[in-house]
Amino acid sequence: MRQSHTAVVARNERWAGAVETEPYEVAWAREAIWFLRVLEPPMGPPGGTVRVQVSPDGLYWCDEGSALALPTDPDVPTFVRVRRFGGWLRLAGTLPDGMQATVIAYLVLKS
């Protein structure tokens, strides 16, 4: 049976300006889905995105190439699938000026 694990890497966090999630270790996993949900409608202009980042050591980060839009509707999460990511994952990005979102971010992993 394959292993699976869901980590809540951000819970009820107020995101504005430059944001990044805490480093998360994923060496055991083969595939991942990032889900983002807003707990209330975001304030300010729409259009924020965050980038998936990978790291060799959990200290230094580079863009993986995928990105994830911030949801606009609290009932509809956004997601992005990621594969072949090595040992660490996080999200990083800069929200548009004036945008503020209260988010919960899930990292859904499977071996």
Added chain:
Amino acid sequence: MSSPTVASPHLANPRMARFDPLERILYFDDFDEGTHGWTAHIGNYEGSLDTLLAPYSDLRPAQLSNLTMWDVGSMGAMDGTYALKLATRPTPGHMAILIKRQTWRELADVRFEAYLAYKPEPRELVLGELDVRAFGVGFDLQDDTTRWMPQYRFLNAEDGKPAAGDATDQASRTTPRGKWQQRDETSVFHTIGGSGSTVSHWHLPDEGWHDVLGGTQVMCYNEIPTKVNWFYLRVDLDLRNRRVSRLQCNDLVLGRDPLEYIAFPAMPNLRGMLNAFVWVQTDTAKRALLYVDSVVMSTGAAS
């Protein structure tokens, strides 16, 4: 001449021989196989996550780590590849807590054993031996009349200073000495939300800890943040008499006098609770990390 048979069968099992379990093993968690029920601690809330007490609002999730270091690569766990990992935020005083929630079948002796290691995130090329403020082990238990919470922490450093001063008996330079602490009070109970049925209390405040007599210890921190040494931790609980008879970290054995714990009247919906939790706290703007290789919870219960 034949060799003697191993008297205790578990000593012939290479995965179990490093433990001293009571007769019946309740669980053996080797984190090469997943998180085994150890999950992020969270406080009580009602209606909105904004009702969480502040210390509970940002406790971090469980991770499985292969202990990859930027300078030497993957170290792996003490046994196998993966260890359970707790990581704080890089905020002084921040804490990560993981908990495993069980119930007891019989009020009896219970023994917790684990192999752990603590380190700061190796972000700076310095020793960092005073970056981790504390790590600890605790239990949340309830019988027919009483909820009781034994909680013990190794206070390594506070405000950048060794918790129990410098030991000067090591040859080349001073080495920081930490100390084991206990507590007998939680903090104020708060009503959460508007229904009247939800309460919450923060049971690991920075204040209110008492030194355990004889509880100073020099740990094997090693010499740079990427060198990690594992150590043994054990707590013996007597659920019948609400007594904690032993707290052991490697060769330091405490508990000649019964150890302190928090106790208050039994609460709704918690009868039978046998929860165990571990935590780590940073003293600096650097993540504190606690790795758990494996855990055994055993009991002397007949059933």
